[in-house]
Amino acid sequence: MIIIDALCCVFFLYHAKRQQEDALRKFGTALVILLAQDNEVTYALRSAQPAFLDAAINRLRALDMEDEIGYVRILNNETVMIEEKSSRIKLNMEEISIKKSLQKQDTMTRQSRWSRGGVRIETHIFGHRGEILCDRIEARSREVFYDFFASVFERKTFSEEEFAAQIFGEDTVDIEKPPPVLGFVQMGLSHHKVAERTHKILWRSIVPMGTGIVFGGICIMFFLTTYLVSPLRHMAKVTLDIASGNLDRFIDIQSRDEIGQLSMNFNEMTKSLKASHDEKEKIMAQLRDHIRDLYDTNKELKAIQERVVRSEKLAAVGKLASGVGHELRNPLAASKNALFLLKKSISGMQIQNENLTLNNFLLIIEKEIERSIKIVNDLLGFTRTAKPSVSPMNIRALIDASLSRVTLPGKIKRVIQADDSLPLVLVDATQIEQVFVNLIQNACDAMPTGGLLRICALKEGSHLLTVTFTDTGCGIPDHVKHMIFDPLFTTKPKGLGLGLALSHSIIQRHEGHIELESREGEGTTFIVKLPIAYT
Structure with a gap:
């Protein structure tokens, strides 16, 4: 909006400036023609009497109500008869050239040249004798003048010979012969009034118009944003929320236009979609x-x-x-x-x-x-296997008793982690020792070249005590893990396959659990969970 407004202001400013310049040219043309056709000017040039030019110059000054005439020069075919300039003009009259070849021009041309003193002159020359020559001159002081130059012709008189020739139809007198040129009139109009009027137009017309356009544009944009863009943006945001799964969003637009109707339809659609969802x-x-x-x-x-x-x-x-x-x-x-x-x-x-x-x-x-x-x-x-006869037992004592019944090879190291502060377990000591002995023996068989046997006891929750038997042996393949507690299944060359099955049966009778964790090539861990005795 601002760019369009600026372009419009520039266009109107340029157009106003062109109009003022055209008006100045017309005014100067009228003045120079009036001066060139003045009888007193003609008589002064014919008689070479500069005193006769005062009245014509005064009449010219009277017509210049805005003080636009910068200089006036009247000259005959030989010399300058009068040369005046305005007191406010800082211009050396020698910078203004004298044009004496106007009557010799037959075609219209446009020239741009530099005169003495560095004055740039743009010349428009017309082809007919007696027409006005108008130049645009820019002085060294950067002041611009429109220079008007016109010829002053000898006024034709109707002699007795011409009258007789016309009466009798004779062509002895050449009435088409152009009158001689008595002299020239040169006048310069200052460009400063054009700038002043353009400046007034700028501040009185163009700037208020531009301000009005900007203000009107802001009002229009505010209206569009408030009543069109903002509701649409709100609808777009609600649409994205609904697309992300939030079906509780509704559009709160209370208006009677098309956007209000669209919001109502959208809310109805959202309600239906939410019900379906x-x-x-x-x-x-x-x-x-x-x-x-x-x-x-x-x-x-x-x-x-x-x-x-x-x-x-x-x-x-x-x-x-x-x-x-x-x-x-x-x-x-x-x-x-x-x-x-x-x-x-x-x-x-x-x-x-x-x-x-x-x-x-x-x-x-x-x-x-x-x-x-x-x-x-x-x-x-x-x-x-009989029903277990349970009684509170210390888990560390059960582990030590089980280890005493198994001879560990010298290459196998053992680590026991079981505090005496652990709660007592409610078990049949003979049967649980049989389970522990079987698990310890299996761990030793899995480490024929030596390794580490770790036995760890800790409390799990408030009802169970967990005992883990971990070895660093060969491990158990994944495809046989689900059969490890089946009777008559064994991975040992000389095993019968009853030890783990019997251990599983004993732990179940104690309302406990036995689990297996193993990775082939890394070792095996048996986890025994026994109920805690409450005193």
Whole structure:
């Protein structure tokens, strides 16, 4: 708006300046013609009497009501008869050139030249004799003049010869011969009044007009911003909030125009969208609840299925172990007794030192019989696990008792972290020691080349005490972790697969938990959670 206003002001200022300059040229042309056609000027030039020019100069001054005439020069064909300039003009008259060749020009040209004293002159020359020559002169003082130059012709008189020639139709007299030039009139009008009038127009017309345009533009912009742009911007912001999911936003525009109607329609659309969104969220919440219930039910069914499968396996293993144990126990006992008698007989015969090979065979037979008896005892013990007889026990005492029953290899270091200030646990000491012994033995078997066994006990919540057994052994592969507590499953070459299954069964009877954390190649951690005894 400001740029357009400035361009308009510049245009009107330029147009006003051109009008003032044209008016000054017309005024100067009229004055110089009036002076050139004055009878007294003609008579003064004809008679070469400068005194006759005073009245004409005074009449010219009287017409100059705004003091625009800067200088006047009247000259005949030979010399300057009168030369005057205004007292306020700082101009040397020698800077103004005298043009005596006006009557010789036949074409109109435009010239720009520099005169003596550094005065720049723009010349307009017209082709007919008697027309006005107008120059724009800029003096060294930077003052601008419009210089007007006109010829003064001899007035034609109607002689008796010409009258007779016209009466009788004779062409002896050449009435078309141009009159002679008596002299010239030169006058300069100062440009300062043009600047003053232009300045007045600027401050009285153009500046108020520009101010009015700017003020009107500001009012229009304020109106547009208040009643059009701001509501639209508010609607755009609310639209972005709704697009981001905030359906509680509404457009608060109270007007009776199209924007108000649009805001009402937009609010209705938002209400409908919010209702649809709430209905969808309600349905989705119900679906999520159903899915959660199905997941929990499926999880429970899976757990029940695992317990049923485990129970069936345990029952099958128990039945098998009970039958096999009873059938194998007596032959193994007889074999052990026979081996004892055989060793006694060989010792009585005093050949033990003489036949070392026989003695080694006897040791192998004895070792394998003991191993078979242990397997049978384990099978029978797995089937005869009784309900635990619980009592408050110190967890550190249980760990120490379990470690005393296992011979740790010299390459395995142990670290025990269990404070005596820990609360007592409500357990069957014999059965829990059996679990701990089995976990410690498994850790030692997982570190045949040595390692670190860390046993740590700490309180978890207000109901459970956690005991962790961590080794740095080979770890358990991921694909067999889910079978590690199944009976008859083992990763050992000579294992039976009953130790962890029996441990899991004992911990469950104590209303506790046993968990496995292992990463192949990095080690294994068994986590046993036992209930705390309350006193």
